[in-house]
Amino acid sequence: MNSKLIKELPELVENDVISQDVASKIERYYQSKASDTPNRLFTVFGVLGSILVGLGLILILAHNWDNFSKTIKTLFAFTPLIIGQVLVGFSILKRKSQTWKEASGVFLFFAVGASIAMVSQIYNIPxxxxxxxxxxxxxxxxxxxxxxxxxxxxxxxxxxxxxxxxxxxxxxxxxxxxxxxxxxxxxxxxxxxxxxxxxxxxxxxxxxxxxxxxxxxxxxxITKFDELIFLSYIILFGLFYNLGKLPVLHNLKLRQNGYLVLGSFGTVVLLLITSFRWVWEDVLRISSFSGKETTLVIVLFVVALGVLIYLFLKKQVNKFNLFHYIFIIMTMLFFVGLKNDVSPTVITNILLLILGINAIKIGVDKMHFGVLNYGLVIITALIFCRFFDTNMSFVIRGLLFVIVGIGFFTTNYIMLKKQKSKETKILK
Incomplete structure (x- = not known):
């Protein structure tokens, strides 16, 4: 029940904001809503209790297992299963709360596993x-x-x-x-x-x-052609990102949208790995590939492309957001990499730079500090990776880090000033 609202009802009635009849209806509504909502904490403890009881019984039986006859062992093997089924049946027939159903279901789940294992062990079933x-x-x-x-x-x-x-x-x-x-x-x-x-x-x-x-x-x-792992994962992360942009998921907070976060982060990590030339040198050595792995990659690509087309039809695609199309670009680069390892390396580095700048732009447009700093981290990571395969002096490397650090501070400071300015205008 929304206790704060209920406490304010008498005051609202006293000041003629609402009538007593309306206040009574509001109170009854929240009371019925509270009674229909299961206690989450009680449900969690109910599930944990079922797991602990099941594990405790297994340990007790395991300690004395060798002392039992085969008949007794079989009886013990089926007892948890019978108890679990009775509890589940009772929960359904008596229309018990969701807590009862969760707890009895979890108990039966582990009872099934325990019964299968014990019967197999008793009768030496291979x-x-x-x-x-x-x-x-x-x-x-x-x-x-x-x-x-x-x-x-x-x-x-x-x-x-x-x-x-x-x-x-x-x-x-x-x-x-x-x-x-x-x-x-x-x-x-x-x-x-x-x-x-x-x-x-x-x-x-x-x-x-x-x-x-x-x-x-x-x-x-991917059991035969390991070179396809990189391509399959880049397509998978592209699929995740576009799934996270579907209308049903797009309006969720970032912490609720695992598809968007994992799709974006996974894409960046893979691009950082493939920004090294040695990855494309391995791709260059591929002579041919076929089989189920190739079919899997094709199916993944078709599904990812289908989701992207759906987003276009629903007008959910930001034309300047490269994350939408990165799986298509990297798939084409993969086939270029079969003949040439220099061009894909250079293009991958350019893509990472564009993604970083794009993330910064999105963060500024939406006044989102997390997205802004994410873009800065991408650029910083790209610079850091280039330290391992370039011959820049330590002075230049140090200066680059100083510049990036100043960039972090400056962009966040400007964003904070804009946010405060907006809040001041709204208050006025």
């Missing part, structure tokens, strides 16, 4: 960790939609990422294509969150975890 993770995740996926559980959705995403990393990076020669299926199974739930609760904390968490998961797992799909 298998590996990746198959175990895959079966566990798929069995628990319906619970996300049945309970509308945010905690289960997060666990699904985290465990799917662990599965993809273990399957792809550990094996080396196999790509975790089923990870994409697991991600698609979660997509309807995530899209519904974005549409119904775009500014909620849980949606912001997903706005960060989904792109982070894709960044972590993308390298696992």
């Amino acid at each position: 298998g590996n960790f990746t198959n175990y993770m895959l079966v566990w995740i798929l069995l628990c996926t319906p619970l996300i939609y049945l309970l509308k559980s945010h905690a289960l959705a997060l666990l699904h995403l985290v465990y799917a990422t662990v599965y993809a990393c273990n399957y792809g990076y550990a094996n080396g020669s196999k790509a975790p294509w089923l990870f994409l299926v697991l991600l698609l199974l979660l997509l309807p739930y995530y899209i519904n969150l974005i549409k119904s609760r775009p500014k909620a904390n849980i949606t912001s968490i997903f706005n960060w975890l989904v792109p982070i998961s894709l960044v972590i797992t993308l390298g696992a799909f």
Whole structure:
């Protein structure tokens, strides 16, 4: 309940700002709203309690496991599963609060994993960790939609990422294509969150975890032609940036828009890496490439281009914002780099300089100190990188740093003066 507003209602009635009837309606409205809103802290502790109870039971059983007969072991293996199902059924049938659903769902999630592991151990059922993770995740996926559980959705995403990393990076020669299926199974739930609760904390968490998961797992799909990793990541970050500019995400604060932040930051980091000539010398040595990795890069490019075209149709593209088009430019440079390593190196450095200046311009136009300093950091990082592959004297290097430092101070000071001037005009 909005306690501050409720406390002010008697004063508003006394001064004839609102009637007593209106005040009563406002109070009833906030009371009903408060009763429908689950206690977030209680939900968090409920989920944590379920995890701790489950882990505690596993540890107790593990300590005495060898003393039990096979029948008793089997009984213990299925007991958590039965308890979890009963709790979930009780939460649904009795229409319990969301806290009940979250806690019971998390308990059942870990009960499923524990039961599979114990049955496999008791009866020596062969298998590996990746198959175990895959079966566990798929069995628990319906619970996300049945309970509308945010905690289960997060666990699904985290465990799917662990599965993809273990399957792809550990094996080396196999790509975790089923990870994409697991991600698609979660997509309807995530899209519904974005549409119904775009500014909620849980949606912001997903706005960060989904792109982070894709960044972590993308390298696992490149198993044969390592040279394509750089290209696939630059396209992925370009896709993220343009997704962050979609109408449903663009109006969010930066801390809520993981796509925009990761897309921009990832693009800059990759450009800084590729601003060194040795990267393009490796690209120059590529003789040919084909296979599923090439298909993946093509699909990523088509999707990124499709999002950019959609932004154009919705008039959400700033024509002077190079971040929108950087993935297209770098893709073309990649093919130029197959024949020549000098031109891509020079152009990449120019692109970084333009991006830095562009970020400074956006920061000044929007009076945003964070974006302004981000642009200055890009330029500083570019200068710093050039210290490693140029023969400038230490005096010149020192002077450059002094100039950049003065630039930081001057631009921030001018911005601060403008902001104060605007505030003064508004007050007048």
